[in-house]
Amino acid sequence: MLFVEFRFLIFFAVVFGVHWTLRGNTARKWWLLLASHTFYACFFIGKPSEFFAHATHGEWARLPDGWWFPAVLWGSTCMDYAVGLGIAGAASEGRRKAWLLVSLAVNLGVLSFFKYFNFFIISAGGFLDWVGLHSSLHTLKIILPYGVSFYTFQSMSYSIDVYRRRLEPVRRFLDLAFFISFFPQLVAGPIVRATVFLPQVYARRRWAKVDVRSSATLFFIGFVKKACVSEFAAPFSDQFFAAPEKYNHLGALAGVLFYAVQIYCDFSGYTDMAIATARLLGYELTLNFDFPYFSRNITEFWRRWHISLSTWLRDYLYISLGGNRGTKIYTWRNLMLTMLLGGLWHGASWNFVIWGGLHGLALIVHREWVRLTENAGLLLRRTLAVLAVPLTFFWVCVTWIFFRATPTYNEKTHALTATGLHNAWTALKEFTFTGGHGRNAFGAECFGVLAVLALLHWLNSQRILGTWWRRLPDWACAVLLGIGVAIALLFVPVKYKPFIYFQF
Amino acid sequence: MPRVTNSAGAAVAAPSTTARPSIAHRTLIVALFLVAFAGTCGLLHSRLPFPPVPEVAPRFRYFAEHKDEFDTIFIGSSRVRHGIIPQVFDEVAAKNGVHTHSFNLGYSGMWPPESYYYLRQVLALHPKKLRNVFIELMDYRFGQAEGEAPTMRSVYWHDVTHTGMALRLVAESPRPFTEKIDFFATHAQEFVQNMTNSGRGAEWLEQRYFPTKKKFDTSWIPRRGFDPEPAAEWNDAAKAEYRRQIQAFEEASAHEYWRSGFAAALNGILGDVNQTGAKAILVIPPTVRPDEHFATFPSGVFAHFYFDNPSEYPRLYLPELHYDPGHLNEAGAREFTRQLAEGFANVWMTW
Numbered sequence: 001m002l003f004v005e006f007r008f009l010i011f012f013a014v015v016f017g018v019h020w021t022l023r024g025n026t027a028r029k030w031w032l033l034l035a036s037h038t039f040y041a042c043f044f045i046g047k048p049s050e051f052f053a054h055a056t057h058g059e060w061a062r063l064p065d066g067w068w069f070p071a072v073l074w075g076s077t078c079m080d081y082a083v084g085l086g087i088a089g090a091a092s093e094g095r096r097k098a099w100l101l102v103s104l105a106v107n108l109g110v111l112s113f114f115k116y117f118n119f120f121i122i123s124a125g126g127f128l129d130w131v132g133l134h135s136s137l138h139t140l141k142i143i144l145p146y147g148v149s150f151y152t153f154q155s156m157s158y159s160i161d162v163y164r165r166r167l168e169p170v171r172r173f174l175d176l177a178f179f180i181s182f183f184p185q186l187v188a189g190p191i192v193r194a195t196v197f198l199p200q201v202y203a204r205r206r207w208a209k210v211d212v213r214s215s216a217t218l219f220f221i222g223f224v225k226k227a228c229v230s231e232f233a234a235p236f237s238d239q240f241f242a243a244p245e246k247y248n249h250l251g252a253l254a255g256v257l258f259y260a261v262q263i264y265c266d267f268s269g270y271t272d273m274a275i276a277t278a279r280l281l282g283y284e285l286t287l288n289f290d291f292p293y294f295s296r297n298i299t300e301f302w303r304r305w306h307i308s309l310s311t312w313l314r315d316y317l318y319i320s321l322g323g324n325r326g327t328k329i330y331t332w333r334n335l336m337l338t339m340l341l342g343g344l345w346h347g348a349s350w351n352f353v354i355w356g357g358l359h360g361l362a363l364i365v366h367r368e369w370v371r372l373t374e375n376a377g378l379l380l381r382r383t384l385a386v387l388a389v390p391l392t393f394f395w396v397c398v399t400w401i402f403f404r405a406t407p408t409y410n411e412k413t414h415a416l417t418a419t420g421l422h423n424a425w426t427a428l429k430e431f432t433f434t435g436g437h438g439r440n441a442f443g444a445e446c447f448g449v450l451a452v453l454a455l456l457h458w459l460n461s462q463r464i465l466g467t468w469w470r471r472l473p474d475w476a477c478a479v480l481l482g483i484g485v486a487i488a489l490l491f492v493p494v495k496y497k498p499f500i501y502f503q504f
Numbered sequence: 505m506p507r508v509t510n511s512a513g514a515a516v517a518a519p520s521t522t523a524r525p526s527i528a529h530r531t532l533i534v535a536l537f538l539v540a541f542a543g544t545c546g547l548l549h550s551r552l553p554f555p556p557v558p559e560v561a562p563r564f565r566y567f568a569e570h571k572d573e574f575d576t577i578f579i580g581s582s583r584v585r586h587g588i589i590p591q592v593f594d595e596v597a598a599k600n601g602v603h604t605h606s607f608n609l610g611y612s613g614m615w616p617p618e619s620y621y622y623l624r625q626v627l628a629l630h631p632k633k634l635r636n637v638f639i640e641l642m643d644y645r646f647g648q649a650e651g652e653a654p655t656m657r658s659v660y661w662h663d664v665t666h667t668g669m670a671l672r673l674v675a676e677s678p679r680p681f682t683e684k685i686d687f688f689a690t691h692a693q694e695f696v697q698n699m700t701n702s703g704r705g706a707e708w709l710e711q712r713y714f715p716t717k718k719k720f721d722t723s724w725i726p727r728r729g730f731d732p733e734p735a736a737e738w739n740d741a742a743k744a745e746y747r748r749q750i751q752a753f754e755e756a757s758a759h760e761y762w763r764s765g766f767a768a769a770l771n772g773i774l775g776d777v778n779q780t781g782a783k784a785i786l787v788i789p790p791t792v793r794p795d796e797h798f799a800t801f802p803s804g805v806f807a808h809f810y811f812d813n814p815s816e817y818p819r820l821y822l823p824e825l826h827y828d829p830g831h832l833n834e835a836g837a838r839e840f841t842r843q844l845a846e847g848f849a850n851v852w853m854t855w
Contacts, residue, residue: 006693049682231706235714443713474525478533482540486548490705494656494697 001042003219003273004227004492011039012277019281025204029178032281036183037070043146043187044069069145072110077173077180079106080155084162084169084176096163103159107152114144119348147187149345151180153312158194160316167195175201182283184274188267190288190308197283205282213477215279217469220481220488222272227492229453230265233258236442241404244427244438251441252430256397257450259404264293267306291461293396296388297370298362301396313342335367336360346403351420355403362395401427545700556707557656559721560611564625566725567607571631576606578729579623580640583789584610587832588638590728592841593848600849604636608729613657615645617669620773621661627780634782636848639773641786641798641810643766644673646687654690656707659697667695669772672765732834733827743823749792750814750821756794767802774804785848788812789840790820792829807851809844817843 001008015035022028044066045051054062079102086099158176161167170176179197180186240247240255247255271288278285292305302310318338324331336357343356373380405424429435459465469477525533567574578588590606597604614622623639662670674687697703724731738746777784783806788796790811797812814821820843825836832840 006696007689047682047686228706232709235710239714446713474529474533475536478537479540482537482542483544486541486544486700489545489700489702490548491709492702493706493710494654494659494703 001039003270003277004223007042011035012280016280020207026174028205029174029201032183033174033178033181036178036181036186039183040070040073040146040181040186065143066145072114072145072148073151073181074177076107076110076152076155077177079103080159080180081170081173081176083159085171087159087162088169100159100163103156107156107159111148111152114148116344116348123350150189150191151186153191153309154194155180157191157312157316158198161193161195167198170198182278184277184281184283185285188270188274189306190271190274190286191312192286192308193312196286200283207282210280210282212280213474215276216481217477218272218279219276220485222269222274222276224484224488225265225269225272227269228488230262230269231493232449232491233262233265236446237262237404240442241423241427244423244430246440247430247438248441249430249433251438252427254442254446254450256401256427256431258446260293260393260397260400261450261453263400263403264289291457293393293457294389294461295392296385297366297392298359298395299366301392302359302363309342309345313338313345317341331367332364335363339363347406349406351402351405351424354421355399358395358399358402362399397431398428401431548701549699552701552704556704556711557660560614560622560657560660562722563609563611563724563729564622567609567626567729568629570607571629572633574605574607574631575633576604576636576638577626577631577634578606578608578610578638578640578787579614579619579626580610580638580787580789581614581619581642582610582612583791583831584608584638584640584787585612585729585731586610586733586827587789587837587840588844589730589837589841591730592838593845596842596845597849597852600846600853602849602852605633606636606728608724608727610640610729615642616769617644617666617673618661620669620769621663621666623773624776627776630780634780636785636806637777637782638785638787638844639777641770641788641808643795644670644677646674646690654694654697656703659694659702662691662695662698664695667691669765669769673763673769676763676765730837732837733831735833735835736827738823738826746792746823746826746829749829753792753794753797753812754814756797770802771804774802778804783807785809787844790814790817790832807848809847811840811843 001011015032018031019028019035022031044064046064051063051067054060055067060067083099083103086102087096090096090099158167158170158179162169170179175198179192179194179201182192182197185192237255237259240251241259244252244255268289275285275288286308288306288308290304290307292301295301295304318334321334321337322330323334326334337360339356339360340353341356343352343354343359346352346355373384376384401424402421405420405427430438456465472480567577576590576593578584578590585608588608588610590608593606594604609622609626611622619640619642623637627634670691671688674684674691677684679687774784784804786802786805786808788798788810791797792814798810801808811817811820819825820832820836820840822836825832825839827833827836
């Protein structure tokens with residue numbers, strides 16, 4: 001079930017109505033837990049009547065793929081609940097650490113198995129073949145449970161925060177289960193920290209504090225981003241990346257820019273809808289995007305793009321590795337490792353590793369650049385300030401080319417068929433005006449569309465649209481929203497693609 | 505709302521108030537939203553052209569551009585599309601003394617209520633010469649693969665009349681309750697999608713920017729809507745299976761799938777055809793599906809031609825003339841069209 005689907009509207013209306021009708025906090029949490037699992041089940045259950053018929057007759061083979069996904073979710077939740085209590089009750093620091101290691105090992109083990117097992121097998125097979133050793137390694141048919149990358153990180157953050165004494169362990173299992181499986185953020189984030197969410201779980205939510213108008217507006221913005229803008233941009237980028245060698249430089253420019261628009265609108269649109277949905281239920285999720293394409297450097301970009309992941313990586317990985325407390329080389333290593341693992345988090349594929357590596361490299365270069373230009377003159381600093389945003393955006397687009405280039409594997413030879421990376425290389429040459437002989441291009445009006453989108457985005461980043469909107473009286477807001485939704489629906493494809501981040 | 509300014513006199517966002525708005529205020533706001541939404545949807549719905557449904561729309565548009573050239577049309581599913589050759593029909597009818605100029609508007613998977621909606625759109629064009637409307641007699645069939653998301657094709661015909669018709673046909677069909685609920689939900693969703701014009705702009709944009717993705721086959725234009733199925737080789741097992749299906753069909757032929765909702769839908773469309781001054785003619789192409797056997801003959805039709813009888817029309821049930829059990833190949837289409845045209849001319853001449 002996607003936020004942009006009609007059935008979600010029905011589902012949410014029921015959840016919302018019952019949630020605010022219930023008086024007690026515990027009853028509400030049970031209700032939302034049930035709703036979250038219903039929401040999750042919609043991704044794999046197929047026809048409920050058939051599912052339950054097969055399940056009650058023990059016909060496991062006939063159940064749809066992924067019927068066991070909730071078991072992974074529950075397993076992770078139960079384990080971290082036990083770990084939390086274990087850490088709290090541990091008599092010594094060693095035991096506390098042992099409990100934490102259990103959590104890390106199980107959570108990372110689950111993640112590694114589902115996400116990286118085949119990747120390592122294929123890569124190992126490829127390497128052995130390369131050195132001339134025949135290998136007979138076999139891959140497994142593994143289906144990645146929806147949201148596993150997100151909820152394992154959430155539950156790990158709980159265990160780590162309890163270990164670091166930033167958080168009291170949860171005494172009621174319901175609270176932790178509700179936190180980990182809360183449906184607005186279950187499948188594609190934002191990765192909400194236990195320290196942020198659990199205090200909200202303990203206190204009864206108040207309807208009077210829900211800002212319905214801003215939540216509805218945020219949901220509408222997210223809806224437009226995903227269902228209209230991202231879906232509109234997707235065919236352009238798909239067509240370009242399918243055969244980049246056929247496009248000239250301007251075609252490549254448009255293709256890559258459309259992908260930048262697509263991925264931003266897809267993911268931030270999802271996040272907007274998730275935050276709005278949670279707000280309507282009285283809960284606040286973490287901010288995940290803050291106009292990242294207007295960042296003045298790559299460090300700032302990572303403070304504004306997928307904030308919940310980047311701060312997670314910073315707090316639990318980068319700082320744990322030592323952060324910038326050591327020598328320059330030590331800091332560089334930590335930065336690069338963090339970004340490489342951040343890339344790998346997105347998927348078990350070399351293109352994500354390259355993507356992470358490019359960002360890591362850019363972070364190191366930026367760090368050194370800041371140091372070198374500390375005492376630069378005013379003129380140089382002003383020149384750099386003008387170029388800062390376009391240069392950062394250019395680099396981000398370069399990295400998107402690799403992010404988009406998913407390679408394919410030959411299972412017989414264990415070889416990485418470099419179609420994706422080869423295409424990425426071709427696209428990069430076209431995009432950077434350094435090569436290529438293609439002739440295809442997209443119409444000139446495409447750049448007009450991109451310019452309009454950029455202008456709207458800029459107006460929004462300057463809070464101009466938001467301020468204007470907030471000044472409107474409620475009745476005008478309601479009328480404009482009604483007209484806006486009707487117009488937006490025109491541009492919502494009857495059949496749309498799932499969110500890009502669902503695959504991670 | 506009063507203008508809020510900061511100490512420098514500049515306008516700033518109004519601070520959120522802790523005063524709770526009254527229920528009347530909230531109701532008014534929700535009502536305003538709904539009125540604005542419904543009004544805009546209605547306005548857009550009335551102004552937007554026929555939805556750009558892949559493949560269905562080009563045939564409709566072609567007919568709309570040539571509507572005054574044809575006096576006879578065929579409406580129905582793939583069995584009409586692949587089974588009736590307008591040129592052959594006109595030749596045979598002319599030989600038998602009736603002059604026609606026909607066009608095949610059949611399309612794969614076009615069953616009631618979609619076929620009735622489509623026919624009503626055709627009639628709304630007011631083709632000046634239209635005299636004969638051949639309608640394939642079929643029962644309701646759920647046109648989508650199970651669990652599949654809606655498409656423009658499944659959405660475009662869901663107006664009030666035809667959604668109501670679909671719901672009634674589902675309600676009275678002998679399907680399990682859970683299946684009925686699924687169908688109800690799907691039709692309701694598609695109705696909402698149609699009324700809110702969902703996807704019309706996106707479809708237009710896609711056709712504007714990616715015309716190659718929507719490149720339609722237009723080989724049916726010189727054949728006046730007829731699309732031949734290729735000749736197919738039948739092995740012994742397939743022939744035996746086909747014979748078994750024929751036998752099962754003949755044994756089940758006593759069944760009657762005639763229900764009140766179905767009759768009302770059919771009478772409605774027949775009435776609409778008759779109102780234009782054209783004659784409604786019902787056709788059942790050769791079939792081996794027991795649920796397509798109708799033993800009742802409604803009033804309001806000029807003639808009916810039911811070929812659902814293997815004993816009476818043995819040639820139409822020869823495997824050599826079929827692409828598969830449900831569809832005729834080109835040779836079969838020739839034979840079927842000939843028999844249909846002869847029957848039609850006979851009725852016309854004796855009328």
